[in-house]
Amino acid sequence: MNPREITTQISKAADFLNLKKWDYGASFSNDYSVQVDKGEAKQLKASQKQILTIRVWNQSNLVGITTTSDISESGIKKALKQANIASDFGNKNESTEFSPLAKDPIKVKEVKKRNPVGIKKLLTVLREAEVKLLESHESIKSVPYNGLSESFFERVYANSEGAFRSYSKSQAALYLYARAEEKNKKPRSSGSVKLGYGADDIDIESCIKEASNKTISHLNYSSIKTDKYLICFSPESFLTIINAFSSMFNARSIIDGVSLSNKNSIGEKLSTEALNIYDDALHEKNISSTPFDGEGTPTKRLCLINRGKIENFIHSESTARIFKTTPTGHAGLGSKVSVSPDWIVVEKSDENFDLNTSLDHSTYEGEFVYIEELNAIHAGVRASQGSFSLPFDGWLYKNGKKISIESATVAGDIKYLLKNIVNIESSQEVTTSGISPHIWVDELSITGDA
């Protein structure tokens, strides 16, 4: 069934069950991926998936939901019946409605949808990439984690009041994670990930070069002494931290009492006036951009921190109603609707006079720790408490030399970190989760083995 047929089918079945109010979200995807091992194909995968989530409102206006991969006529009927039963347990304390923006026009970006290149081409490209990476340095002995994939998907939202939205797109991803070994030294590993609208759009050479350079740069390593250090966060690592603590801007988390912010936190100063943070699902560099959220609300650019102060929260329909504002395009579709950021953009504002601009990761000659990548976020972040203690890959810069840091963690508090930003470099870099410049923070604790 195509999306229009599914909508008609749901409408008919809902009428039969006397369900007046319903909505649904559906996704359909075809994915292809390859992995190689020293020139040989290892695993080749293809998958066809369909997921349908239906919500219904009962006569008491309570919501029930069901999710299924069975999009047959009988599957749809069963899903509606189950959702109807679940609605008896709907949340009486917090009502859910259709998004008031579910029929608003959406900003349609130029759709960069590619055709499949096929498994054989994916395999050839990945084999060549593996060979080049292995040949890039004598110490690189294997590429244990690698993959090239392409996905083609369609997403749909529709409701019983006539809202209907759909979009389809393609996306490809390449990851190369190399392992280097030298005699009498521990193996070292690092890698790179690149995204594109299709496999032909991926900058394969830069992925190889980045994976190689990063891996080799960790060959000479040393333990670090436990102490407080001046830290330079790479764009990727700073975005990781911001995403990990995005509950500070999340209205759902605030209502649930698991955020460091509260309803009155708009205007609270968190950081230097030089810091601006946006969430921008529609950013031209965001390959994973989506024009509408799970409730059909159009996505948009939203300022979260303006000159160091909290400017906006991200919302679903129900949280927006509670906060007396409008939905922001950040909702999922669930029994309890989740809220999450899309794509974070970090910028230096024009109020940047208090920054120490001599701190530049490519020229600064003093001692500092460069954090390239933060690991194990799920284990080391306590978002509701504001604390983190995270292992990282990075280097110690000292006396004009840089040396890779072995087995260390960085620990602190997100509010302390934001307050102690001492420089925001000018040049932004695009990553898979957003855009950010390098960010400098003073006096963070590092634990090492030395």
Place this chain on the structure above:
Amino acid sequence: MLSSQIKSNEIVFGSCNKDLLEEIIYYGIELGADFVEIFIENTDNSSVLAEDDFITSVSPSFGRGAGIRIFKGKKDGFVSTNDLTKHGLMRSVSQAIEMLDITDNKRELFNGLNKHRDYSLSKKKWINEVPSINEISEKLLVSTKSLKKNNKIITRKGSYSRNLQEVIIASSDGTYVSDIRLHQTVGLNVIASDAQYRSSGSRRFGSSGMPNEFRLWDHEKAANDVFESSMNMLYADYVDAGQMPVVLANKFGGVIFHEACGHLLETTQIERGTTPFENKLNEKIAHESVTAIDEGISEGSFGSLSVDDEGMEPEKSVLIKDGILKKFISDRAGELRTGHKRTGSGRRQNYSFAAASRMRNTYIAKGEHSKEDLINSISEGLYCKSMGGGSVGATGQFNFAVEEGYLIKNGKLTSPVKGATLIGEAKEVMPKISMCGNDLELAPGFCGSISGSVNVTVGQPHIKVDSITVGGR
């Protein structure tokens, strides 16, 4: 054609699908596959969330799908689909064959499927025996109510989920099995707050194959545990970072072995060349006080199985005996590519993943010491009463968050500390597990890896690690 008549053009759960499965496997073999495996599932899941004194989410879901895997030599092609018709399954076989670019004329023999091994016979009634949404909701609300012990508790949550998975597994070596798996898990979480101080506490419980287990769950005890943990940690100072001896509590303390060592004993790690233990079979890799086991047979444990996702009954695998490496955890692809015999450990989250060698119930065996012996042996160190999650990197580096920790001074537990992370490398830490307690207990968890998220049990008695890096402030 092995059967004279095709009886159905679609997989029907609860019916005999032998003819259709044989036809599909035969089709793959005819096209040149060395091996064909079909994994089909039908799921019926539900989850319930209670927040404070209200049910805030009830989420049922159901679905079905198939994963078809074709081997040619040591490479494999895997295709997953929601289309369980004969046409859909044959199309998936063709797609896998095409991906593998099979062109040779060599044909393997397929002698048809063996006698059906039906593990589901006594389990069909489970769907009617599990608690209803109404019953679950009522018990969750009683549980969250019992967390309401003072005004410092600002959020109280109880969550339940139930996964019922019916599977059919058939392959060209004759394997033909059916099974029904039931997993239930329930958890409690609180956040406590007082001025600038915040803490959280959580506990999760889980079982497999026991429809009545949720009814027997001691929610009062769980609530007391969670409350006590959050209160103990509310005013805790941050731990000072450094190298120190630690005692890890039993039950979920076993996550250290799971992450630090267990993953490195999966054959997928040998295939990738990312385990330091690859050539260490029958060599000492841990302190002689350590014996470690991975098995799928403990009745009711979260990682137990009647049959793995490749149709093999799980075995009890002694991985390490008195510090000596004895076995790796292996699946079909692992056996093919590394030579290590299958252990009934081929597991996957669902039909959309190819099975891989994964842990089941994994634990360090009990020793002879009491918990007090371990703590008394340390003059300055850390007691990790409750562990959070952890992970292991590509070079064997691991890390774990300590959810509830206490300083040890002169052989006694003293003040609570927060913010601790344990970091190290398996190869270096395993020889430092110098004492094992006599109080082995297991705890349920979810493990995410190459074939998705699977239910596992971790476990250990109290253990002492002579020295480990503790990250803090």
